[in-house]
Amino acid sequence: MRAVVFEEFGRLAEVREVADPEPPPGGAVVRVAATGLCRSDWHAWQGHDDSVTLPHVPGHEFAGEVVAVGAGVRGVRAGARVTAPFVHACGRCAACARGDQQVCERQEQPGFTYWGSYADLVVVRRAEVNLVELPEGLPYTTAAALGCRFATAYRAVVAQGRVRPGEWVAVHGCGGLGLSAVMVAVAGGARVVAVDPSPEALWLAGSIGAAVCLAPEPTADATAAAVREVTGGGAHVSLDALGSAMTCAASVAGLRARGRHVQVGLLAAGAVEVPMGRVLALELELLGSHGMAAHAYPEMLRQVSAGVLRPDLLVRSEIGLPEAPGALAAMSDGSPTGMTVILPGGTGEGATG
Structure with a gap:
């Protein structure tokens, strides 16, 4: 062969x-x-x-x-x-x-x-x-x-993220995995914020139902602040669908109280700074999803x-x-x-x- x-x-x-x-x-x-x-x-x-x-x-x-x-x-x-x-x-x-x-x-x-x-x-x-x-x-x-990508996103949104109709879902990274998550969340009745530096990826996210499409800011904190602003206090569920120190930190920091972060993108070796003080103060959930x-x-x-x-x-x-x-x-x-x-x-x- x-x-x-x-x-x-x-x-x-x-x-x-x-x-x-x-x-x-x-x-x-x-x-x-x-x-x-x-x-x-x-x-x-x-x-x-x-x-x-x-x-x-x-x-x-x-x-x-x-x-x-x-x-x-x-x-x-x-x-x-x-x-x-x-x-x-x-x-x-x-x-x-x-x-x-x-x-x-x-x-x-x-x-x-x-x-x-x-x-x-x-x-x-x-x-x-x-x-x-x-x-x-x-x-x-x-x-x-x-x-x-699609099955992983499906389980990340439905089983791990436990997304409910009307909730805000932030998806950081709109490659194949992230776009799949956008589609599944929209089908479940969620309002989706898609975050990606690519105009083409954001256009595609909008075409499949994302309510808000954002380019990331220069820092994770600034990106998280933008997500919190457009969602009226933060996402109920946020997914890092890319897998980087920046997207992981922005995903966690963009959640509202008792929100749920799902790590879906594969993180390469290296330090990832998660705002654990915010995790503790707001009782956030940090979840993984693996296929x-x-x-x-x-x-x-x-x-x-x-x-x-x-x-x-x-x-x-x-x-x-x-x-x-x-x-x-x-x-x-x-x-x-x-x-x-x-x-x-x-x-x-x-x-x-």
């Missing part, structure tokens, strides 16, 4: 022929129809995740067709149209027994702990636990956005199929596998507006299945 491979962290990857994977016991092999270009893949390429070993194939949000299943797999058939969360859970540990597969104690992640989906084929371990069959007619390009378990997908997929949620509106670019190394490297200068989806079969192919 063809795959995007890098031999050194930060060095331009290349497309090359590698051996086709075999389905492991309990697992499956999926032919990749579409896979998202995600900032987490950039972090892997940069060497920010110590689970990555070289040489490596990135990619962790994908959709496609099952082409082979391993020994002992039940309920998964060749030919099924599927996606999967980026956390591949073991299904047996204490966290999984509680239904918290997104924080599985023995989790694996394609594109991080083993080779990922910037390829013609990708392995899904523990297929019965982690594969999600797609509704008929859902395009692969849309489904590829669900495995990481979503496969068993929680049906309600999200129901809303997508019904048109309540439109992740397809966030897909702004489709590229082929040969363009993927350059697109990944370009993220060093900032994330593209909306979502970019890689189609290993070539642009225009495999989008619907």
